[in-house]
Amino acid sequence: MFGEMTYLDNAASTRLDEKVLEAMKPYYFETYAVATSEFGYSMGIDAKEGLQEAREMIARSIAASAEEIVFTSGDTESSNMAIKGVAQALQDKKGKHIIISKIEDFSVLNTAKMMEKQGFNVSFINVDSEGILDLEELKNTITDETILVSIQHANQEIGTLQNIEAIAKICKEKDLVMHTDATHSYMRVPIDVTKIPVDLITISAHTIHGPRGIGALYIREGTPINKWMDGGFQEANRRAGLENIPAAVGFAKAVELVTAEETEKLASLRDYTIKRAEEEIPHVTLNGSRDQRLPQNANITFHYVEGESMTLHLDMRGFAVSTGSACFSRSLEASHVIMGIGGDHERAHGSIRFTFGRYNSKEDVDAVMDSIKDIVAQLRAISPLYDSN
């Protein structure tokens, strides 16, 4: 039904790779038992081995050890676990102050806001016009009461990458726990935990052509963190609930399939999109940083037109993209990220996010940019603002 659709919203989620599905199937139809101890039955022991191999593969991808990887239901759970778990572990020992950035994903932003209601103090650090965190402000915000700093690796909307190495070093000097949400950068921008002293990392399978409903939290050995969901003793008694073994195996397969060449291809699609927009359409602004940027993200404001009108026209022509316009969201609130980089409603209003994945090609970019040129011209022709500029 969507055979003709060109999907350019890979930050929202990606199409599953068939090879991932093939890797998962045996764990649904053959080795479908739960993971048992080595004294259990054969099928359960095999399942446990499958889970362990998946854990090792994911650990290797960030140079961690397998024991430091805890599987979760996805990035939202991972970030909840990191923030709530550390807060609970340290609130009576050290303090109740948490620091995040203003442009975090809702899974971090709203978790921090919930902690605020429960009596924690939360500081929201500003970013500059490219979305880059103000490191001086971060340093000045840290107090004796601070327990946790949670700063994303890459932004979900504008694709700006933070210097998490510098941030992690600041945290280390002050003996703070640092969490980073790497949902969008994972496997596209390398993270090596032997070089970057970050303590907790949120990662997810669905952004790299893996299954939905599976993610992981990297927990550096020795990090103070409480179990926040009650139940069984799975994941070395760190995360209760039946292990999702088929999905974990699929996650590991998705990791295995990502290559540096592919990431380079995505970066070239990104650059080509930005180039065509800037060269062929007047009055456009690139949102986010030009240099410190996710390889698969291009976010561009087309001034004097509204984003939902554009996405609807694009949809009718067979393209899926997203926008930061208030009209696009159910809440009717403009993107907090675009507002956070000092943009106004006008900037958010006409912003379009293109995010690329494995199944996109240069032809897709050409087709969407040809359409956008057309649509922008059509909408500007009826805009009361355009001729008055």
Place this chain on the structure above:
Amino acid sequence: MKFPYSEKVLEHFKNPKNVGKIEEADGKGMEGSPACGDMVAVYLDVNEETMIIEDAKFESYGCASNIATASIITEMAKGKTLEEAKKITWKEATEELGGLPPVKAHCSVLAVEGLRAAIRDYEEKHGLITENEPTTVDVVRSRLKHVMNPMAGLDIIRTELVSKIEVNDGVVRILIDLPSTHQFAAAIKEDTLEKIESLWDVKEVNIVFTE
């Protein structure tokens, strides 16, 4: 493809009627603000003898609901007298469109208000407003519903930014619950002044921000 809009909304969105500007229009209305979100301009040509709207056009910087409503409402207004056109409600416009998602009401109301503003503009220019309603707190409040809060994309009354309104002998005092240094304070002040100063019996408008 599955859209949350009716066929008729999509048709008016794809091929809007009455698009453009009327140079030296007899009546012109502008609603919304570029700093805050959707914006619509409505232009009218009116026959002075018959008071019939002979032509209506619009421009939109808005979403699909805004464009489709502006398209249908200019269609509905053409051929009607000013008195008849004034009575076209938002409900009638959306019924004509086969309905709109409730969350989009705001964007489409703006188009209806654009038409009303254009009619009011014509009436003011032609001295047709005979009974002037005195400005009260309620009048000010209802006018402020057209001032957007750029942080939310909704008006400043609905988002509870206005903490107090006083009207005293032509002097209007409005308390806004924002520090004057806030990034949107100037835009909100400008919009508020524009909406209130034009009231016929208002001599002075004071906007006070909280510190």
